Structure formats: C-alpha cells, structure tokens
Amino acid sequence: MIFKSDPLIFLLCIFLYPHFSLPQLGLRINGEFGYYKSTGEESFKQDDVLTRLDGSAKYNYEDEKRNASLQLRGRPEFYRFKNSIASVKIKAEGNFSQDEENLIWGANLSQQKNIFNGRGLKIDYDILLASAQTQWFIEDENSFQANFGYAFQNINNGGNYKLDLFFFDLLLLNSADRYFKYGYGIYVERFLINNVLNVIKEGLNSEIKLMSNGWRYGPELSLSFLRSLIITADYRFLIHESKFTKNLSYEHWIRFVAGTIFLNDWSVFVLADYYTRKFRLSGSSIDSINPLYTPLNLENRVYLKLSNTVTQNFEVYSKMGYFKDNLYENELSIEGWNLLLGVEFNWE
Amino acid sequence: MKRYYYKIAVLFFFNFVYLNSQSLTELEIKYERLEKEYLKENAAVDSLGTLILRRAALIDSEKKKSNPDEDKIIELMSGSATLSNNLERHTKRANKLEENIEQIKQQLYKNYSVIIDSLKVLISSGKENANINSMIFFYTEKRLLVSPKIPMLSFNPQKVLKIDLKKLKEPGEKTLFREYLNNALSEVNTLLASVESESKEIGQIVDLEKKTKRFLEDTEFESGMIPRSISRETGGAPEDNTGLDFLGPESRSNDSNVKAYNSLLNQLNTGNIQTPDLSWNRPMNEMEKSIDMKEYQKLLKEVKLRLQELKLVLANKIDIQ
Numbered sequence: 001m002i003f004k005s006d007p008l009i010f011l012l013c014i015f016l017y018p019h020f021s022l023p024q025l026g027l028r029i030n031g032e033f034g035y036y037k038s039t040g041e042e043s044f045k046q047d048d049v050l051t052r053l054d055g056s057a058k059y060n061y062e063d064e065k066r067n068a069s070l071q072l073r074g075r076p077e078f079y080r081f082k083n084s085i086a087s088v089k090i091k092a093e094g095n096f097s098q099d100e101e102n103l104i105w106g107a108n109l110s111q112q113k114n115i116f117n118g119r120g121l122k123i124d125y126d127i128l129l130a131s132a133q134t135q136w137f138i139e140d141e142n143s144f145q146a147n148f149g150y151a152f153q154n155i156n157n158g159g160n161y162k163l164d165l166f167f168f169d170l171l172l173l174n175s176a177d178r179y180f181k182y183g184y185g186i187y188v189e190r191f192l193i194n195n196v197l198n199v200i201k202e203g204l205n206s207e208i209k210l211m212s213n214g215w216r217y218g219p220e221l222s223l224s225f226l227r228s229l230i231i232t233a234d235y236r237f238l239i240h241e242s243k244f245t246k247n248l249s250y251e252h253w254i255r256f257v258a259g260t261i262f263l264n265d266w267s268v269f270v271l272a273d274y275y276t277r278k279f280r281l282s283g284s285s286i287d288s289i290n291p292l293y294t295p296l297n298l299e300n301r302v303y304l305k306l307s308n309t310v311t312q313n314f315e316v317y318s319k320m321g322y323f324k325d326n327l328y329e330n331e332l333s334i335e336g337w338n339l340l341l342g343v344e345f346n347w348e
Numbered sequence: 349m350k351r352y353y354y355k356i357a358v359l360f361f362f363n364f365v366y367l368n369s370q371s372l373t374e375l376e377i378k379y380e381r382l383e384k385e386y387l388k389e390n391a392a393v394d395s396l397g398t399l400i401l402r403r404a405a406l407i408d409s410e411k412k413k414s415n416p417d418e419d420k421i422i423e424l425m426s427g428s429a430t431l432s433n434n435l436e437r438h439t440k441r442a443n444k445l446e447e448n449i450e451q452i453k454q455q456l457y458k459n460y461s462v463i464i465d466s467l468k469v470l471i472s473s474g475k476e477n478a479n480i481n482s483m484i485f486f487y488t489e490k491r492l493l494v495s496p497k498i499p500m501l502s503f504n505p506q507k508v509l510k511i512d513l514k515k516l517k518e519p520g521e522k523t524l525f526r527e528y529l530n531n532a533l534s535e536v537n538t539l540l541a542s543v544e545s546e547s548k549e550i551g552q553i554v555d556l557e558k559k560t561k562r563f564l565e566d567t568e569f570e571s572g573m574i575p576r577s578i579s580r581e582t583g584g585a586p587e588d589n590t591g592l593d594f595l596g597p598e599s600r601s602n603d604s605n606v607k608a609y610n611s612l613l614n615q616l617n618t619g620n621i622q623t624p625d626l627s628w629n630r631p632m633n634e635m636e637k638s639i640d641m642k643e644y645q646k647l648l649k650e651v652k653l654r655l656q657e658l659k660l661v662l663a664n665k666i667d668i669q
Contacts, residue, residue: 054569073569075569176455226553227549228549230556230557257560257564259559259560260556261552261555261556267559269560269563303563305563321567
C-alpha cells in the first residue's frame, strides 16, 4: 500500500474544524428491511431476510468561492436473525473545491472499510481514494474537465489481494442547449496487482505470490438531459494491457441512469450498469492462475428506487436491486437480487 | 504567437463541434420557417380573439333586449364555442412554436458568438483586415436579432415609488397617475409570474439533481455480500462515484437568463424598499462567467422577493386612494 488514512482523522477533523457550526451539520439515518437472494457456489449461495441500518453525518462549509465537506458513514447489515451473517461498512470522506474565474478545482479523500463475517465466511476489504480534479470553462457552458488520482484496494479472504491504481481522465463537455449536455474524452489507468494466495499443493498449504502491472485506456462518452426528468448515459471502451493478456484485450462499460420527481412528493430512479470484457490470455499464468484485474468488481446490475417524501425530514421508500458478477475469467458467476422497504430520517 | 495559435486551435475546435452538431444554415432556415408559422398562428389567435369578443358583445346586447331572440343567442353561443376551441388550438400551437423558436434562438446566439469570438481571435493574432471586420459586424447584427428577451421593467421603480396620489389635487392628473400605477402593477405581475415559473423549473432541477446524486451514492455504497462496486469508486474520478461529474458537482448555467435577471435585480435595487439581507450580491462584470444552479436559484429568489415587495407597495399606493 502506498498511502493509508484513517477514519479517525476525519472524526477529529469534524470536531476541530474551525468553522464548525450546527446548522451546517447534516444527519441521515436509514432503516431497511427486506428479502435477499443470491445464487453461486457454496457460501455465496444465500436466501435470507436482510435488515440494514445506515447512518451518516456530514459537515458542510460553503462560502462564495469554497466548498468543503467531511462525511462519516456507517452501515451494519444482518442476514437472517439466527445463525446470522453480518457485514459492516464504514466510510469517511473529505471533499474540497474552490471556484476561480472560469475554473473550479478540488480534491477528495475517502476511505472505506468493509467487514463481512459469519457462517464460515470472513472477508474484509479496504478502499482508499485520493484524487484531484479541475474544470476549466472555455466558452459559455463548454469546459474541459480533468481528474487524476490514486486508489488502493486491499481484500482479505483467506488470500490477500492488493491493487494500486493511478488514473487520469480528461473530458470535453459541451451543452447542446440548456438541458442537454454531452461530453467525450479519454481515460487512462495504470494498475499494479499484488496477490498472495493460499493453496494446497501436494497435500501441503503453500503461498503463491502473483504480481501483475498493466494499463487500461480508451475513449469515453457521456450524455445527459436534466429538466423535469434526468437521463444520463456513460460509455467507456478500454483497451487492457498486461503480461497476462494479449492484444487485443478490451472492456466495455455502459451506465444508464434515469429519474424523475412526480406528483410533488414521489420520485423514482433507475440505474443500470453493463460490463463486458474480452481478454485474450497470453499463457503466462502462474500455476494456472492469471492475476487479472480486480476479480471482484465485474458486475452487471440494475437498481430501482421508488420513494415518497412524507415530510421534509422523513421519507419512505422501496428498493429493488439485481446484480450479476462474473469472477475469475468468467468461470464463476454470482447472481442475486433484493427487495427492500425502508425509511429515512434526515436533518440537512 | 504560440498563445494565439493555441487560442485559434481551441476556438476552431469549438466551431467544429458546434457548427457540425447542426448546420448553421439549417438552423437559420428552420428559425425563419418557425417565425413565419408563429406569425401566422399569432394572427389567427388575434383574429379569433376579436371574433369571440364581438360575438360576446352581440350575445350581451341580445340578452339585454326586452324580447331577446333565444334561437339567435343559442346560435351565437354555439358558434362561440367552436371559435373558443379553435382559439385554444391555435394558442397551443403558437405557444409550442414560441418555445421552439426560443430554443433555436439560443442555439443561434451561441453559434454566432462562437464565430464572432473566433474572428476576434484572428484579429488579435494580427490578421486584421476589412473582410474580417465586416464579417464580425455581419454576425453581430445577426446575433442581435436572436438575442434573448431581457425581462426589464419599462418604468423606473424609483420614480414610481415617489408617486403619491394623495398629494395630487387635479382629478385628471390623479386618474392619469392611477392608470400609470395600474400599468406598472400589471407589468410587475407579469414579471413575477415569469420569475416564479423559472424559479420553479430551476428548483425542480436542483432537487432532482440532488436526489439523483444521493441515489447514486447509495447504489455505490451498496455492496451486499461481496465487494461489487469497487471499479467505479476506484477506477474513476471522485465525482464518478455518482457518475454525475458530467453534470458538474453543481450544474452550471451562464445562459442569457442569468444576465437578464441580474440586470432586472439591479433595476429593482431602488434602495427605497425595505429588504432583509440580500444573499445575492454580484456585480454585473462577474456575470460574464457561469454560475451554478444554486446561485442562480438565489438570484431568482432575490428578484422574486424584490418584485413581491414592489407589487405590495404599488397595490397599496393604488388602494389607499
């Protein structure tokens, strides 16, 4: 790991921040209950009642030119009441942005810790993200947007999977009219994989160390319409290069988001992510294992949320989610869905 | 010199992007066609409105007769209903056309601005000649024709506020000034309606954007039994977490409405109306850069507040007498 932070730092920052005042503090508490089902091998095959709590506190400072925020979020989840599996997610995040003439720049730092425990399963993973971005307005509503940063992911699941990422993307954003915007640009990423796997070899436990460095790069497109209805679509085509893959190995990623507020108090949102890839393996595998890129993130999913704002501080909602992950060279897939009812209290 | 080449390259790139998205000539032809259609529809609305008024007067006069002709009244009324339907249809068409025309005007305004800016860059890079100057004038003239309407008051609020009908002795003078105040009030009401409509739309956009961002944050944080959403969080830029970076951390707007409402606010800044602390305080020269939607919302709120106060003062001035 190249850089490490701690959520406690953010907690301290919240209390020591010089401009702290109560009206700028936002709180949100969610409670959700519903049904969860997943298919897959062994422990991944689940069919449970799911109870979830989610709480977040956000401190926001804003003046004419600056915006800074610190947020702490925690989410415990319980699958079934007896012999349960529990998971906890904690995320701390700090953002800063400054508005200059025809330019906005900003920086973000976040760390997320995830623990998943029960019924013989023990997985924990950390994600750290440090990034900076700038948006430069050139002509009317046309702008260049550049983002660069570093991310680290560490997964412990018997073995240890580490991933360091350095990324950069540049988008040219245009407005066709007041409501419709489009953008196009490039995305470049350098990744470093460092995995340690525990395997049984000839009846003995042994460790295999796998390392891989590579690049992902390619064009990206964005479309957005925002009026009484929001529709956004993003597309990335990335060429994938590493010593374990041959040319031409590539990935497609499409995201579609739509939503609207109707009858004053109701809102509905949908998100769909579609990911597919075609990797040509180079034959450089170690013990028949190819340390390919982030083996647990290749998912297709659809999320739907219907909510009703009862009062300014209280909302009831229903959520439905479907996901399908293709793991380890598409040899294993996990599929699942959930249906939840929830309430939200917020003071913002 | 390098700087100029760079500027020229950037501006011509934008030219390419803009002018290729929809040909300028096509837009101009469409604009002319829609303008003609709009004038035709508007003429139909005017003549139908006059006909309906005439019929209403005829019905009234027939009703007032000592022995009204019921058949004639029924015939006139049924004719009026058909006319009303036609009027409604033509009004709808005219409104739709007006909306389309405004959109095309905005696009043309942008396209002309890009061309003018590119030509100006050419001049500043030392390529000055009469041809370029005449092109700048040509496109400036065209841009003026499609410049958006600025919702300004036709009267000076400061002068209107000084009118005191109680102090006027001459009945003729009093009637004249009352009429003037009534006209001012009606103008303020019209502007208030347009500010309220704009404010409602922007409020809706801000709410929708906020809710969408929250929905996306939740879906990213959601990872069920296995870590699923890492790529988007680590593989993208920070705002990529929400996927809405494209809309901007806050959507920004520098369309002509912002400048127009800022001008209106300056005009309303009479100093005579008691107003609590204004949250919007931005000089006109700063309006050249884009502002975010939240700031625009603030501006509209201030304009609305000022207009409401002016309305109250005007209504009181008229009523008291």
